[in-house]
Structures are given as structure tokens and as C-alpha cells.
Amino acid sequence: MKRISIIAVTAFIISIAVFVPYSDAVNLNIDPPRVELSIKPGEEKHGYIVISNLDTTGDAAHVRVYVQDLVYLPDGSNDFLPENSTPWSLSEWIKVGPTEFDIPPGKQEMVRFVMNVPQGATGGHYGVVFFETGVSPSKSKEVGASVNIRLGTIVLVGVEGTQTFKAKLKGISVTGPDDDGAFETSYTVFNEGNTLVRPKGTLKIIDAKKNQVDEIDVNKEKSGVLPQTSRRFSQKYTKTLPAGTYFAQVMLDYGGDVLLGGQTSFTVK
Amino acid sequence: MKAYMNMKRSAVVAIMALSAVIFVSGSTAEQATQDMYATVTINKVFSMVLDNALIDFGYAQPGDTIELKTSSYYNEVKCQANKGTTWHLKIAVMGTITGPDGNPVAPEIFKWQVFDSTGDGDPVKDWTPFSATPKVAYTSGQSDMAGREALVRFKYKLDLPKDATGGNYRVRVLYTMTDNP
Amino acid sequence: MKTKIVSYLLFVMMMLCVATSDAALQMNLDYNMLDFGAMNTGESKEISIKGTHHNTLTCTSTNNMTWYLKAQVVKPFSFMQYTIPEANFKWTVVSVGAGKGIVNGGVNFTFPFSRTPTLIYTSDPDDNTGTAIDISFRYSLDVPENQVAGNYNGTVRFIMIETL
Numbered sequence: 253m254k255r256i257s258i259i260a261v262t263a264f265i266i267s268i269a270v271f272v273p274y275s276d277a278v279n280l281n282i283d284p285p286r287v288e289l290s291i292k293p294g295e296e297k298h299g300y301i302v303i304s305n306l307d308t309t310g311d312a313a314h315v316r317v318y319v320q321d322l323v324y325l326p327d328g329s330n331d332f333l334p335e336n337s338t339p340w341s342l343s344e345w346i347k348v349g350p351t352e353f354d355i356p357p358g359k360q361e362m363v364r365f366v367m368n369v370p371q372g373a374t375g376g377h378y379g380v381v382f383f384e385t386g387v388s389p390s391k392s393k394e395v396g397a398s399v400n401i402r403l404g405t406i407v408l409v410g411v412e413g414t415q416t417f418k419a420k421l422k423g424i425s426v427t428g429p430d431d432d433g434a435f436e437t438s439y440t441v442f443n444e445g446n447t448l449v450r451p452k453g454t455l456k457i458i459d460a461k462k463n464q465v466d467e468i469d470v471n472k473e474k475s476g477v478l479p480q481t482s483r484r485f486s487q488k489y490t491k492t493l494p495a496g497t498y499f500a501q502v503m504l505d506y507g508g509d510v511l512l513g514g515q516t517s518f519t520v521k
Numbered sequence: 522m523k524a525y526m527n528m529k530r531s532a533v534v535a536i537m538a539l540s541a542v543i544f545v546s547g548s549t550a551e552q553a554t555q556d557m558y559a560t561v562t563i564n565k566v567f568s569m570v571l572d573n574a575l576i577d578f579g580y581a582q583p584g585d586t587i588e589l590k591t592s593s594y595y596n597e598v599k600c601q602a603n604k605g606t607t608w609h610l611k612i613a614v615m616g617t618i619t620g621p622d623g624n625p626v627a628p629e630i631f632k633w634q635v636f637d638s639t640g641d642g643d644p645v646k647d648w649t650p651f652s653a654t655p656k657v658a659y660t661s662g663q664s665d666m667a668g669r670e671a672l673v674r675f676k677y678k679l680d681l682p683k684d685a686t687g688g689n690y691r692v693r694v695l696y697t698m699t700d701n702p
Numbered sequence: 703m704k705t706k707i708v709s710y711l712l713f714v715m716m717m718l719c720v721a722t723s724d725a726a727l728q729m730n731l732d733y734n735m736l737d738f739g740a741m742n743t744g745e746s747k748e749i750s751i752k753g754t755h756h757n758t759l760t761c762t763s764t765n766n767m768t769w770y771l772k773a774q775v776v777k778p779f780s781f782m783q784y785t786i787p788e789a790n791f792k793w794t795v796v797s798v799g800a801g802k803g804i805v806n807g808g809v810n811f812t813f814p815f816s817r818t819p820t821l822i823y824t825s826d827p828d829d830n831t832g833t834a835i836d837i838s839f840r841y842s843l844d845v846p847e848n849q850v851a852g853n854y855n856g857t858v859r860f861i862m863i864e865t866l
């Protein structure tokens with residue numbers, strides 16, 4: 253009887269551990285997630301970012317605010333480097349405050365920023381303001397990982413009257429078909445100017461008789477290319493084409509005086 | 522000539538009157554309309570929720586491989602954004618990992634993978650070693666960009682080398698969510 | 703002589719036109735703006751800024767014929783290429799004043815707006831002889847869970863017509 257009682261109690265405890273729903277450990281929101289400013293040399297602009305603790309129960313969220321530089325990675329995502337690591341850093345121009353505070357559950361904090369563009373500054377400058385909060389591990393555990401989460405507001409600044417938009421298309425190729433029968437068109441854009449450009453446009457599929465078979469939009473997400481850097485874009489084409497020779501023609505508008513265009517041929521067997 | 526002029530005059534008057542009839546009868550209301558102008562501002566949301574902040578491997582012996590929750594996920598991050606632009610969820614280890622003997626330990630002994638996700642984006646499903654450089658774990662899809670909540674579920678693994686010291690290891694994991702620049 | 707006859711006939715026609723040019727169907731909306739303010743994704747809101755209702759459409763007919771009041775979405779809530787589905791935007795007739803006609807679905811029944819004109823009210827013979835019928839409305843909006851942030855605007859048209 254005693255053994256049955258022990259088993260029953262143990263089963264009850266285990267069932268609680270398995271079936272009790274989790275409660276949210278951290279729940280943060282930032283507004284806005286992106287700030288775009290155009291400022292004249294020697295002038296400044298102010299703004300604010302609101303961070304909210306959407307958790308309605310539990311402890312206050314302890315938040316730390318800091319600025320980092322921004323780069324693009326080959327996979328199209330962005331990476332974050334320490335301040336003043338890049339030629340387009342804005343770390344020395346921006347002041348944020350407060351930089352460390354507690355937000356009670358259900359409340360929000362307004363973090364102000366001042367962007368001061370020095371005289372003689374040119375082009376575009378970019379960075380990210382991070383809002384980071386940490387959750388401490390339980391002291392009773394021996395080995396484990398504690399967790400921080402952070403949300404970042406991307407900051408994009410253009411120095412008014414000094415931005416140059418110039419880019420070129422470096423290489424276009426078509427590979428495939430893959431296991432699903434799709435072809436992939438890849439092209440690289442090099443930004444020769446001093447400002448972020450977002451080349452978007454169309455990919456046309458043209459047959460050997462110069463008839464346009466299809467047209468699709470490329471870079472609809474308006475992903476950017478940082479100044480004096482290259483970025484590779486790719487677009488999958490999944491529709492079935494009859495056997496033959498085709499041309500993949502890319503036309504891009506990046507905001508400059510001219511469009512970028514390139515073409516390459518590929519064969520469907 | 523006079524007859525011609527009279528006929529011409531009659532025709533002009535007839536045309537003018539017919540035009541008047543058409544114009545005036547057109548404004549006789551067989552239907553009436555009124556327009557109402559409606560507006561709404563949809564608030565921005567850019568949020569991240571983590572359900573379980575403690576990644577606990579328990580006590581590890583040298584040479585052990587410990588995979589948390591082998592048939593399921595260990596924790597999930599809920600991301601929501603409605604700006605209409607791509608966002609990324611990244612994961613990294615913060616700082617150096619120090620072993621029980623006080624010596625630094627390579628972060629690659631800890632690994633992560635996205636077990637599954639509820640959004641329409643691209644999760645990284647391969648086991649990936651942790652590093653100090655944030656790595657993309659999930660890239661949003663079309664619905665994810667329009668505000669639908671995306672749950673990204675993670676698993677974790679520890680491969681403790683044979684020459685490591687058994688005991689307490691602490692590491693801080695950092696989840697980052699940002700918009701596309 | 704011919705010219706005189708033609709002129710006389712034209713004069714009579716013009717007089718008839720003048721006599722019939724007073725609008726038989728008249729409609730007036732006392733407040734033509736509807737602002738839901740700021741809303742979150744997944745949120746629902748009902749608007750009636752005057753407490754019991756938001757605005758009133760006054761319909762008058764002297765034609766002695768049945769008339770119908772309809773509503774349609776001319777432009778759905780739009781922001782850039784994003785729209786909120788028409789069916790998420792709804793109206794409710796709160797009252798019809800001196801009207802003796804039939805409210806589609808009955809008073810306090812909620813209908814979704816649509817691009818196709820939808821019937822709101824069918825007049826009674828007593829409504830067709832010049833009595834002003836005041837039809838009052840409330841409106842509601844359900845924002846989908848996945849809706850891109852932005853400032854949306856749309857247009858609704860009320861139509862008073864003698865054909866169904």
C-alpha cells in the first residue's frame with residue numbers, strides 16, 4: 253500500500269512537470285524596428301524608440317542599450333560588429349539614453365537618440381541600436397546556459413546633398429536544374445557609391461526566338477548593398493520550360509541615373 | 522436662301538433643346554449616392570518572446586554527448602513583425618565559456634538546431650555549433666513579414682570532449698531579432 | 703410658321719424638364735468620416751462616436767415608388783499594396799427613425815461590407831411620399847492577425863435606388 257502511494261505521488265508529480273504549460277520567460281517589443289533619417293552636414297535630429305515589456309506577470313526586465321555597426325553576410329542576413337568597425341559607422345554620431353533601466357511588466361520605456369552629423373560628412377551611415385535583456389539561470393542547476401535576448405532597431409542615415417548612387421552588375425549566371433527541376437539565376441551587384449542602394453527589378457526568361465516566356469520580380473524585399481561592397485543575389489525559377497536554349501535577362505533599378513542590365517544563356521534538356 | 526436659314530435655325534434650336542433635355546433629365550435622381558471615408562492605423566509590432574530561458578544539460582562527464590529532448594524541442598522563440606520586410610532570428614554564444622577548472626572551452630562543444638517552426642520562412646535544421654558570431658537560425662517568409670506569429674523551436678546538444686573536465690559549465694546564449702537593413 | 707411651332711414645342715419640353723428636375727430621391731449623410739484610430743493586429747473595434755450610433759443617413763423620396771438603400775465598398779482599406787478584407791469591415795443599423803420599411807436582417811444585425819452592393823433597407827409605401835427616413839449606423843472592424851502596419855484608408859458608398 254505504501255509502495256502504491258509512493259508510485260502514485262511520483263506519477264502525479266511527473267505528470268505536473270510534463271503537462272504544466274510554460275509561462276513566457278521574456279516578452280519584448282520595440283517600435284520602430286527601423287529608423288531612416290536624412291540630415292544635413294553639421295545638423296542634428298532627435299527621435300525615440302519605445303521598448304515594451306509585454307510580459308504581464310513576473311519580474312521587471314533589466315534592459316541594456318548599446319550601438320553596434322552593421323555589415324551584410326553572404327547569406328543575405330546582417331552581422332553586427334563593434335562600434336567604429338566599418339567605414340559607414342554612425343557610432344560616433346549617435347547618442348542614446350537611458351542606456352540601462354528596468355521595465356516593469358506591462359510597461360514601456362522611451363529611449364531617446366540624438367544623431368549629430370559632423371560638418372564634412374558625406375554619404376550614408378548605418379548601425380543598429382540593440383535592446384538586450386538577460387534571464388538568470390536557476391541557482392540549483394549545475395550545468396546549463398543562461399539566455400539573453402535582444403531586439404535591434406536598424407538605423408540608416410543619409411547625409412543630405414552628399415549621397416552618390418552608383419552601382420554595377422558584376423557577373424550573372426544560371427545553374428541547375430536542381431532535384432526539384434528549378435534553375436537558379438545569380439548576379440552580383442557592386443556598390444560604387446557612398447550610399448546604401450537597394451537594387452530591385454525583373455528577371456526575364458527569353459527563348460531562342462527572342463520571345464519573352466516569363467517575367468518575375470527580383471529582390472522584392474529591397475535588400476540593400478552597402479557602400480563599396482558587393483552582394484550576391486539569387487532567384488529561383490521553378491516553372492517547367494520546354495527543352496531548348498534560353499536567356500536569363502536581369503534589369504535592376506538601384507536609384508541611380510541608369511538601370512543595370514545583364515544577360516546569360518542556359519539550356520533546358 | 523431664307524428657307525435654308527430658317528431650317529438651319531430650327532435644327533440648331535432643336536439640338537440645343539435636346540441637349541438641355543438630356544442634361545436636365547440626367548439630374549433627375551433615379552438613384553442617389555453618398556460616400557463615407559474610412560481610416561485606420563495598424564500599429565507596428567516587432568516582438569520576441571522566449572518561453573524557457575534555461576538550457577540545462579545536467580551534469581556531464583568527459584566524452585558525454587547530451588541531447589536535450591531527443592524527440593521534441595527544448596524551447597521556442599515566438600517572433601512577430603508586421604512591417605512587411607524580411608527579419609532574421611539569430612543565435613550566438615556570448616563571451617568565453619569557462620570550464621570548471623577555469624580554462625576557456627571552445628563554444629563549438631555546444632550545438633543548436635531548429636527542430637521545427639510554425640511560420641512560412643526558412644529555418645536552419647542542421648546541427649550547428651555555437652559561435653560568438655550570431656548565426657541565422659530563421660529567416661522570415663511572406664506571412665511572417667505581415668504579422669503572423671512565428672514559433673521557432675530549438676534543440677540543443679553538448680559534446681563534451683574526452684579530455685575535458687567533468688562538472689559545471691556556464692554559457693550565455695544570445696537570441697537576436699532584427700529587421701533587414 | 704414651322705420655326706414657331708418648333709420653338710413652341712421646345713419651350714414646352716423645357717418646362718417639363720424644369721418641372722421634373724427636382725430630385726425625387728434625396729440622401730444626406732450627417733457625418734461622412736469614419737476613423738478607427740490605431741489598432742493592433744488581431745484586434746476588433748466598434749465605432750459609434752455619438753454613443754448609440756456613428757452617423758445617420760437621411761433618405762427622402764417623393765416618387766411614390768419603393769426605394770432601396772444599399773452599401774458597397776468602393777475602395778477597401780488599403781495601404782500601398784496591402785488591403786484589409788472587405789468582409790472584416792461591418793455595419794449595423796441601429797434605428798430607422800420614422801421609417802416603416804424593412805431593415806435587411808433586422809435592426810442590430812451586423813453585416814459585412816462587400817464590393818457588391820448589399821441591401822440595407824427596403825422602403826414602405828409610407829416612406830415614399832416625402833417623409834425623411836433617418837437610418838443610423840454603427841461600424842466595426844476586425845484587423846487580421848497578419849496585417850502589415852500602416853495608415854489604411856477606404857471608401858464606402860451608400861446608394862439609394864428604385865431598382866433592386
